[in-house]
Amino acid sequence: MTMTPSRLLQALHTCLAARPLAAYPRRFIIAYSGGLDSHCLLHLLSACRRQLAVSIEAVHVHHGLLDDADHWVEHCRQVCRQLDVPLTVLHVEARAAKGESPEAAARKARYAALQNIIVTEGDVLLTAQHRDDQAETLLLQLFRGSGSRGQAAMPRQRAFAAGEHWRPLLDVSRDELQEYAAQQQLNWVEDPSNQDSGFDRNYLRHEVMPVLQRRWPAITETLSRVASQQAENEALLEALAAQDMQGLLRTDHSLSLAGLGGLDAARQRNVLRLWLRGQGLTLPSRRKLLQVQADMLEAAQDRNPHLEWPGVELRRYRGRLYAMAPLQAVKADWCRDWGLRGQVDLPWSAQLLSRKTVGEGLRADLGETGQRIQLRLRHGGERCRPIGRGQHHSLKKLFQEAGIPPWQRQRMPLLFVGDELAAVPGLCVCEPFAAPKGGAGLWIDWRASITSH
Structure with missing residues (x-):
């Protein structure tokens, strides 16, 4: 099938039809590398601009990794001038972390920079991944042992930053793009790293796929169809997980272990994945997920085990499961003077904020008594x-009554006036320091980060 502007329009309309309740796009922003695929997308889109009530822009990410990077920028500027498309150039540092491939580091830096460009609901990022890319991605995910979510490969459209990210060329082959480029006499830049078979994707592209295509000529189309089917399967699994999770969640994002235990093992894992994704946390390997089920669901009721994997800690308390980013260490002797005004940031990513009230909270004149007001830890x-x-209680008893998890107690700031405990923000105010009935008061809000769950 020949690639044409009308075929791109049809793909864009398919994406539009899948979002009937969202605002109509305001801007199409093409991620333009200067290579064949993104050049074709830019050229096709510029040919459609009269049929689209959308502004068209391009953005080029300069990684600074190769000597020709500045030449690529100039090439992109020249092409965009010819097509009358505004171009933004973003400079990023794409240094690989320990254990991370240069390719992965560049991709992460690129998408982090692009997120700053998609600033409203009406912004849509367009990237030029095509059917061959989709087939390669599926194979890579299979070789990594990914489940259905990974095997769904690249979604055609997804939420991204404040707007969306669309891939309108996923039904178009690399050969069709090359044919279009030849017909239109397009010029593009070639990334020399694309020929390096030391990268997994390039090895697949140059060494594996040609062998498969000789035996099965339609292999890329078949693999792309499998990815679409897996995307449908994953959507159904997610809907089932959301249904199973009803009634199991509290506002603190903790999960009921009793409710989870009422599901069979496969549905438990399905719920756990959705629960972790909903908090923006890294999913564990299947082996670690099985360990979660064994250690968290089957441990004795009086035990409070916790598990870790990169970027995540999982803890159990009073029949509930809590997930969080790794807890930051706190110094037991931490303290800070505070005048009970405005906001104070705590070193473990939490805040205290005072606001005026009447007849509740602390006495509003505490800051004017001359006594030292200080935040300390337990x-x-x-x-x-x-x-x-009516009587004194130990802070330990108050924490237990309120069901505050042990790891959170050590990070709850205590407010002292002189050497007397005056309040535990988020828990209680001590009687001698309370605002009089109908009198001016101060209420202290404690805002804990996800690491304090």
């Missing part, structure tokens, strides 16, 4: 007479 043995309780 050492043990602290006691308080909470408003309305």
Whole structure:
């Protein structure tokens, strides 16, 4: 099939039809590398501009990894001038972290930079991945042992930054793009690293796919269709997980272990994946997920085990499961003076914020008594007479009554006036320091980060 502007229009309309409730796109922003694929997409889109009530722009990410990078920028500028398409050039550093491939580091840096360009709901990032790319991605995911989500490969469209990311060429082959480029006499730049078979994708492209295509000529189309089917399967699994998770979640994102235990093992894993993704946390390997089921669901009720994998900690408390980014270490002797005004940032990514109230919270004049007001951390043995309780209670007892998990207790700031505990933000105010009925008061809000869950 020949690639034409009308065929691109049809692909764009397919993406539009899948988002009937969203605002109509305001801008199409093409990620333009200067290579064959993105040049074809840019050229095709510029040919469609009269049929689209959308502004068209291009963005080029300069990674600074190759000597010809500056030449590529100039090439992109020249092409965009010829097509009358505004171009933005973004400079990024794409240094690979330990254990990370240069390719992965460049991709991560590129998409991080592109997120800053997609700033409204009406912005759509367009990238030029095609059917051959999709087939290669599926094979790579299979070789890595990925599940259905990985085998779905690259989605045709997804939420991205404030807007969306579309891949309108996923049904177009590399050969069709090369034919279009020849017909239109397009000039593009070639990344020499694309010939390096030391990279997994290039090895597949140059060494494996030609062998498969000689035996099965339609292999790329077949693999692309498999990826689409797996995307449908994954959508169904996610819908099932959302249904199974109803009633299991609390506002603190913790998950009911009793409710989870009422599901069979496969549905438990399905729920756990959705739960972790919903918090933006890295998913564990299948082996680690099986360990979660064994250690968290089957441990004795009086145990509070926790598991870790890169970027995530999992803890259990009072029949609930908590997931969080790794907890930051805190110094037991941490303290800070505070005048009870405005916001104070705590070193473990949490905040305290005071606001004026009437008849509740702390006395508003505490900051004017001349006594030292200080934030400290718990050492043990602290006691308080909470408003309305009539007697002193240990802080440990108050934490237990409130169901505050142990790892959170060590990170809850305590407010002292002189050497007396005056309040535990987020938990209670101690009677001697309470605002009088109908009198001016200050309420202290404690905002904990996800690492404090």
